[in-house]
Amino acid sequence: MTEAAPAVRTADGVRTGGSDAGRTARVTAKLAVLWHRLPFTTTVVMAMLMLSVATGTLWRAAEDHTAYPLVAYGLPSLEAGHWWTLVTGPFFAVVPLFYLPMVGSFALFAGIAEWRLGTRRAMVVTIGGQLVSVLVALQFLALYRGSGWVWADRLATTMDVGFSGGALFAMAVASASLRAPWRLRVRAGLCVYAGVAIIYVGTLADLVHFFALVLGLPLGRLLVGPHRVKEPGRPTLRERRLLAVSGLLLVTVAEVVMYFVPGDGPFGSSADMSPSGIELAVLCVVVLPVLNGLRKGSQFAWRWAIGLTLFAMAQVLLIGGLIAVAHYLGGDFDTETPSLSLVDNLLWTVEFVLLIGARDAFRAPSRRRRKRLTRVGPGPAIARALLGHNGGSTLSWMTTWPQNSYFVTADGRSYLAYQQHAGAAIALGDPVAPDGKGARAITEFAAMCEDSGLVPCVFSATATTIEVTRELGWKHVQVAEDTLIDLECLEFRGKAWQDVRTALNRAKKDGIEFRLVRLAEQPEAIVEQVRSVSEEWVSEKGMPEMGFTLGGVDEAMDPATRVGIAVDADGVVHGVTSWLPVHIGGGQVGGWTLDVMRRRADGFRPVMEFLIASACLAFREEGARFVSLSGAPLAHSPRSGPAHAVERALETLGALMEPYYGFRSLHAFKAKFQPRHEPLYLTFRDEADLPRIGLALQRAYLPKTGLLELAKMARKR
Structure with missing residues (x-):
């Protein structure tokens, strides 16, 4: 059949x-x-x-x-x-x-x-x-x-x-x-x-x-x-830059049109003014980098554009002088081509006016000069001190990881951690700031990016940050969902908790012990087993381990991070989880965020349910108010309304990554613990920034994986 x-x-x-x-x-x-x-x-x-x-x-x-x-x-x-x-x-x-x-x-x-x-x-x-x-x-x-x-x-x-x-x-x-x-x-x-x-x-x-x-x-x-x-x-810096770019683009396209599609326009034939192929090639080689630099607000590109416009405007005086001499000598002079030439150069004059009027929008120094001017910024130690004093979100401890850079506000009381890739500055999570001061950090960070020619965005921001960026006219899309468990009234009762109770009972029966430790303080044999379990898990994925908001064993070795391990009577590690502290201000830790989840392939099957449930009970005994199971990237609960075009694209990307990293399966697994959900967003200036932001996120999460390898992955799916 x-x-x-x-x-x-x-x-x-x-x-x-x-x-x-x-x-x-x-x-x-x-x-x-x-x-x-x-x-x-x-x-x-x-x-x-x-x-x-x-x-x-x-x-x-x-x-x-x-x-x-x-x-x-x-x-x-x-x-x-x-x-x-x-x-x-x-x-x-x-x-x-x-x-x-x-x-x-x-x-x-x-x-x-x-x-x-x-x-x-x-x-x-x-x-x-x-x-x-x-x-x-x-x-x-x-x-x-x-x-x-x-x-x-x-x-x-x-x-x-x-x-x-x-x-x-x-x-x-x-x-x-x-x-x-x-x-x-x-x-x-x-x-x-x-x-x-x-x-x-x-x-x-x-x-x-x-x-x-x-x-x-x-x-x-x-x-x-x-x-x-x-x-x-009021026109923004970006709009003023756009006007200058549009003017330069107009005169450049005009030269291309005269070469490929010469015509007889209202000011005469453009065939006589058409540049040669070599001249057009030289113009494009010079103008295209200048256009790209103007788009980024580069001072160097602005100076080059000023030079080009002044050179073109000088031709107006030369042609006008030739016409005057020709009339003075009584000779015949073809006025059609000069009239078109004058119009052509008039456009350059308008471009010069636009560049001068928007000069304040081109303040980004060159890359070499930026390196000379950049002072050594604060390190993770200062970030940890501010985080302990101000408190932060469930993802804020990730900002203390060494691969991040830091933007500190002028008053020195707040910061945003970010990574710079592909011309974009990706801030991670909400600003770490005193109550009510987050708006200032976002505003100053956006201004710094504008002055540096970077595309600003905030990844995994909560609704609090979205309210701030909305006032700036930014857009946002949901990229993940934080899963939170309140510990005060946590009880593993009822049918919904059947899998968790089964895992706890089986672990007790099989002699599996839960230990909540500092991994850096454990014997070398335990640490090596943890690394071995992690490497085995990564090798099964067929793709490199991700970074940015996803830590590994190196991050779990931090003494401030707690690690839960499941060990049997023979000392074999069956699974490991790491928990990042969630600071609530005043030096206090009010909760913990799940980061690393690794299990031995041939080990105790429900080890993750056992580890997470045991950690929740242990943290509650220590006085913690909640734990976060973190948010799986590109995964969230079903939407109640129509999806934005960008959200649909992210859902497609999530489906593409699912066979390799299992984000959606992980999100479904966390539902066993009956968490409450809080959406996490990507907030950005407008849709035109998304291609650059997407490339930057790819490099942040997979710094050693190129676009060609990702394309091969998509083709194999």
């Missing part, structure tokens, strides 16, 4: 088979969801595709069809009385290759607008924006036709198709509803594209795009509605 295909539940709750019919049903369900959320965008995109197939324009250029003048919009069409072309033109592309960018950009921009503004408002904005931008562009050409402007005369005779004007208008309007810094990023990107296209290419479509943004950006606040407008506030 053949095995039946597994059933699948689709988005609308219908169960289907795993056959072709089932896959078709799932695709249909997804289309239904898309239609429900974005009906206008979906309808227009489907209409574009169906018309392209019905008319053959998907494989044959629309401008080659005899009916093109009856479909395309332009001055000739309107003057011939073909007013309907304003309605028919948006559904086609000039040539088949243009369908991909035209349909794709409409789906993206109009889809975002519909998602942000609602279907009715998005329809009005997109359709109205298309009509207005086309009509304004045609009226502009009608006014300047016959004035001797060659470019305007040429465009007045051309026709075009496409819905890109409406899509850009809708995106420009919807950008007013975006929060900082995404609002400025989107607008800067749109302006760079439209500015380069209209100046250096100058087609009718580029003119329509130009007016779509000229009209859409100022009207954004009015058209999105007051309840959707995000107040811009």
